[in-house]
Amino acid sequence: MIKLIASDMDGTLLSSHLDISELNKQAIKTAAENGIEFMVATGRGYSEARPVLNEAGIHCGMITGNGAQIFDEFDNVLHTVSLEKETVKEAMKILEEEDLYYELMTTEGVYSNNEAQRIEKFAILLSENIPHLTFKMAIAMASTQLKMLPVNYTEHYDTLVDDPEVDILKVIAFNEEGAKRFEPALEKLHKLMNVHVTSSGVNNLEINHVDATKGNAVKYIAEKRGISMDEVFTIGDNFNDLPMLEVAGVSFAMGNAEDKVKEVAKYQTDTNVEDGVGKAILRAIEENL
Structure with a gap:
């Protein structure tokens, strides 16, 4: 049973209009009701990621800058990896x-x-x-x-x-x-x-x-939560998502993902304009992936 979900934003959680669909929001809520923590893992910075989540009424932790920073749901900085x-x-x-x-x-x-x-x-x-x-x-x-x-x-x-x-x-x-x-x-x-x-x-x-990757950030959170990587679900569409798809027990590629992403991920879902994230989350819960 998964205990942690880390989702990319652009091309994944967000639609082509850069918002979050109702089905995606409902799936995140369903995950919470099942005791599963949801967070985003994005290349965006904090100031670019938080407004979209707030608008959708989603209060969650964030991995930003491809893993350069990690925030909890209260916007406290948990970890930073900066360039020299x-x-x-x-x-x-x-x-x-x-x-x-x-x-x-x-x-x-x-x-x-x-x-x-x-x-x-x-x-x-x-x-x-x-x-x-x-x-x-x-x-x-x-x-x-x-x-x-x-x-x-x-x-x-x-x-x-x-x-x-x-x-x-x-x-x-x-x-x-x-x-x-x-x-x-x-x-x-x-x-x-x-x-x-x-x-x-x-x-x-x-x-x-070199240490600022989504994969390292997801592992950091899982370790802090006492969660096995087999209990982690990650989903994305592009090359910066590969590190977190490679380390998670359950990994999904979007239907609109790069071919390399589809090769690495264990499962595939629909595109970002077809509620791919929501469908993947609900499938993971229903099938106990």
């Missing part, structure tokens, strides 16, 4: 050499140095997820959505990195051209020490400390 500052500077240099727009996820929130580019990147995400949405409409939606997601702007990332009071949790780069555009940067980034490079979508590249 010199490593951050080296990664920034590589991304700038390759002319890639990037943002910094920190213990003080998400930082961008270009508001126009941030809106453009979010618009691309929306247009990819919502059929028949024109790019002009996506830009308008992105501007509205981002106003609800706290973000900080700075002219110089170096000042932020040099601040001893701020830890850098993740560096995330974006480009609409996808994987090929990232190849030159990837070759250089893989030479850096103590980094884990992954992605949560075809148009981004995410750089964390």
